[in-house]
Amino acid sequence: MNTKPYTNEYHPALDKYIHLVPDGNLVDILEEQQKNSILMLQDLSEQQAEFKYAEGKWSIKTVAGHIADVERLWNYRILRIARGDARELPGYDRDIFAVSASFDKLPLVNILEDFTAVRQSTITLIKNLEEEAFLRLGLFNDHPLSARAAAFVIAGHEAHHRKIIQMKYLSQLTIE
Incomplete structure (x- = not known):
C-alpha cells in the first residue's frame, strides 16, 4: 500500500499523524520503524x-507501552472496517x-518484545488485506474512517512518539 488516505477518509484530528508518514510502501515503513525504535x-x-x-x-517505558497499546486499538479498528463492520x-x-x-x-525488554509482537501483527494484517478492504469505511468520532487511514495512523502515531522520545527524553539522558 503506497497511497496515503484522502482527508475525507478520517477525522481531521488524525491529520497530525498521517502527515508524519513518509511516502513509500506502508509495510516497508512499518518494518523500518520497528527496527529503528528497537535500536x-x-x-x-x-x-x-x-x-x-x-x-x-x-x-520512556510508559511511552513505549502506550505505542503498543494504541497500535492494538488501531489494528482492531482496521480489522472491523476491513471486514465490513462499519458501526461506530x-x-x-x-x-x-x-x-x-x-x-x-515491567522490564524494558518485555515492553519491547510486546511492541515487536504487536507490530508484526500489524504488518501481517496489512499485508493480507486486499486493496478493496483498505478503502472500506467505518465510523470513528462521528467521521468516516477508512482501514487505510487507520493503518497510516499507526505509523504516524509511532513516528510522533519516537520524535518525542528523541527530543525530550534521550536528549537529557547520558547513554553509556
Missing part, C-alpha cells in the same frame, strides 16, 4: 527507561490505559 531503546538501562523529562509526564468505533482514555498498565513495573 533506539534496547540499550537503555531500567533506570534510564523510567526517566520522565518533567513532573507529570510518562516514562469507540475511542479510549489514554491516561486510564497508561496508569492501569503499570509499564514502569
Whole structure:
C-alpha cells in the first residue's frame, strides 16, 4: 500500500499523524520503524527507561507501552472496517490505559518484545488485506474512517512518539 488516505477518509484530528508518514510502501515503513525504535531503546538501562523529562509526564517505558497499546486499538479498528463492520468505533482514555498498565513495573525488554509482537501483527494484517478492504469505511468520532487511514495512523502515531522520545527524553539522558 503506497497511497496515503484522502482527508475525507478520517477525522481531521488524525491529520497530525498521517502527515508524519513518509511516502513509500506502508509495510516497508512499518518494518523500518520497528527496527529503528528497537535500536533506539534496547540499550537503555531500567533506570534510564523510567526517566520522565518533567513532573507529570510518562516514562520512556510508559511511552513505549502506550505505542503498543494504541497500535492494538488501531489494528482492531482496521480489522472491523476491513471486514465490513462499519458501526461506530469507540475511542479510549489514554491516561486510564497508561496508569492501569503499570509499564514502569515491567522490564524494558518485555515492553519491547510486546511492541515487536504487536507490530508484526500489524504488518501481517496489512499485508493480507486486499486493496478493496483498505478503502472500506467505518465510523470513528462521528467521521468516516477508512482501514487505510487507520493503518497510516499507526505509523504516524509511532513516528510522533519516537520524535518525542528523541527530543525530550534521550536528549537529557547520558547513554553509556
